[in-house]
Amino acid sequence: MKFDLTTLKKSTYLDLDSFAKNLREYLKISIEMSGGHYASPLGVVGITVAVHYVFNSPQDKLIFDTGHQCYAHKIITGRHEDFKFIRQAHGISGFPEPTESNHDHFRVGHAGTALAIAMGLSVIPSDDWVIVIVGDAAFANGVSLESLLLIHKAKRPVLIIVNDNVHSISDAVSSLRTMNSSRYEALALAADIDFAGTINGNEPLDLAVKLKKLKNLGKSSLIHVSTVKGYSDEYASSNPFKYHAIQSVIRKNLPPASKESSQEVLSQFLINAAHKSKLFFISIGMAETAGFGRIVKDSKIHYLDVGIAEHTGFTIAAAATKSFDFTFIHIYSTFLQRSADALLHDIGVNQSPVVLLVDRCGLGAEDGPTHHGIYDLAILRSCPMMEVYSCSNNNLFNIAQELFWKKRSAPLAIRIFKGGLINNSEKTILDRAMGICTHRYGDNITIISHGRILEECIKAADILEENNITCNVIELIKLHPISENTVSYFQNKGPVIIVEEHAETGSVGNIIGAMWKTLVPLKQVYITNKLTPHGDVFWQWEINKIDSSSIAKTCQEFLDEIKL
Incomplete structure (x- = not known):
């Protein structure tokens, strides 16, 4: 079956659910072969088919937040054959990529950006639409909410589709996760735009009928769409965290890593420390994904997941140092960029002794340019009195004990990475005084x-x-x-x-x-x-x-x- 705009536009409303079903099956097969995000792309197929059926891309601009929801969009907009090589070298990106297609309007991998992008695309008056598909977790991001309150100033109609699947990578943590239709209506009212109600978006038929009516009205509006993350796959829908992304068939057959990881070593250290001291651990939505799941489950550790709220997490950490013996915050290097103000103003200027675990340092592999962890040193070094460490070998536990297990009067960061630690040889010598x-x-x-x-x-x-x-x-x-x-x-x-x-x-x-x-x-x-x-x-x-x-x-x- 062809999954392109021409075929879709020739379909009748009654054909849409079948089109979406076949598209989901193609997604499953392709992602299993190539690896990549899985549960999220499956859950947004119904919305994507309905939007492309009703609106006219690329004149009407479709923006995804977070960007990995774009898989079905890529297939429909002429990248059907290329999709087999998604996220591979010389293949197409797993995120919107303007160099691939004029149907992609902005390169984006981080969450919370779409509404601001929509405003930027709506400065000049036009009858063409900007359609934002924003996940409920990304919608709770501060940038999203700030931008929402400006949408009424847009010079072209903006349709905000909140894709509510009650998940981020793991469970969504903000109070928006329990919002009902009336609360979304209150948000739309606060933003001075119309509220179009709540509708199920797992299948495209009913949603497409609704979107057609909204298009005819020609006014900016917000519609709350309920979906299931991992829809149509019983394993992904019942465990969307596990199936947020999957490995390719080839990688699944590789032997498991034999080396201990930084995350495993530091988890053990922190669990030990929590039995002796009052310890607070803050996650920016990624602790379990990164390998710190044991910390999340340990009752001795005070744990808070702030979700996609980097700046907020850092300010909370700075204040929490007043109440805890040790305050740790875990964040990916690529997301550290978003917290720069709080790092400098709330942690640095206040000399808050927060310990930063800066994870996934290094190139972003299949995720590409939006996820490279290669800029954090410039940010960390600019923070007053900050000390920065890294350890790639089996001395990490002892080094962590020396660095963390004492009262500090200034912030500290340790850079860690995905993968196993280097096994030291009998000739390896650690010089603690020089830090080498x-x-x-x-x-x-x-x-x-x-x-x-x-x-x-x-x-x-x-x-x-x-x-x-x-x-x-x-x-x-x-x-x-x-x-x-x-x-x-x-x-x-x-x-x-x-x-x-x-x-x-x-x-x-x-x-x-x-x-x-x-x-x-x-x-x-x-x-x-x-x-x-x-x-x-x-x-x-x-x-x-x-x-x-x-x-x-x-x-x-x-x-x-x-x-x-």
Whole structure:
């Protein structure tokens, strides 16, 4: 069956439910092969079919919030065949992507943006519509609510479809999750726009009839649409958290990871600490997804999930330090950007001793540019009195004990990543005073790194050793501030190359380079300002030349330049 606009537009109203059913089956098969978001795209198929049937994309602009609801939209708007390669290198993105199609109007992966985008697209008067499909969890985001109260100023009709499935990635946590029709009507009234009622949106027929009437009215309005996340799949609908995203068939058959993760180690540490101290743990909606599920369930830990409310979570954390021995906040690196004001004003200026667990540091793999965790160091370093750490090896538990298990008078952050910790060899030496850990020893060149890319640096050292080039490989544990003594130590280990899975701005290499007061050769390797596209993370490392082979080649070329 063809899933395109032409076929859909030729359908009758009575054909729509069948069209949606077949589209969902195609989605299931395709996502199982490629991997990707699963429960959310299934739940929004009915809404997507109804919207495209009634409105005229791309003249009428369709905006998704959160962006991964766009899967069915992509298929309908001419990317049927390409969808088999969604989120893969050189394939289409799992989020709206204007370079793919004129039916995608804004690149977006974070939640809470759609209503503001709708306002930006509605400044110039037009009869064309802007249609916003916003999930109930994203609708509770502060940016969404701020923008909602401005929609009445739009110069073109804006239709707000609240896709209410009572979930974020896990359960929705704001009071909006229990809102009934009358409360949504009150919100629309406060926003000075019409309320179009509540309707079931799992199947498109009834919704399409309703949308046609709203279109004929030509006025901005809000409609509350009830859906089931994971609709039509008994497993996904009964456990939407587990099936929020699924792995491809190939990855499902891979053996499980044998290395302990940062999240597992820190979870155990915090559970132990909670039996001795009063501990508060704040999640920005991702704790269970990230691997901190044990903390959520531990009765000794005071736990609060604030949902998609980064700024709010950070301000709560700053104030909570007045009542708790230790206050932790867990956030993905890519979402840290959204909390910058609260980090600086509420935590930094107040010198609140919050401990930040900055997760998913590094490139965003299949999620692509909107989810790269490569900008956080620049933000963290700008926070007054902030200390920043990273540990990629088995010393993490002991380092956490030294850093966390004492009273602090200033904030601290530790960068962690997805994947297993590096198993130390008998030659690994941790220098706590300088905040470094040496993993390899050699005479020809020194590689300095931090985070998960350290393992690629160790592999590069092994490659170079086969060519009779021996390397020091030094892991930076303390990333900020870096002492003069540490830099002086590095200057005696030259020539030096610093490899980072981070953007140039804010990188450790930039700081060390500014402190470098010697003629010892120094080279920096980092993620360039060019946006790295979505794809397997190993491929992303290769194109940024921070994989083991590229690092070894760069070291060899660096040594050759020095000899000249």
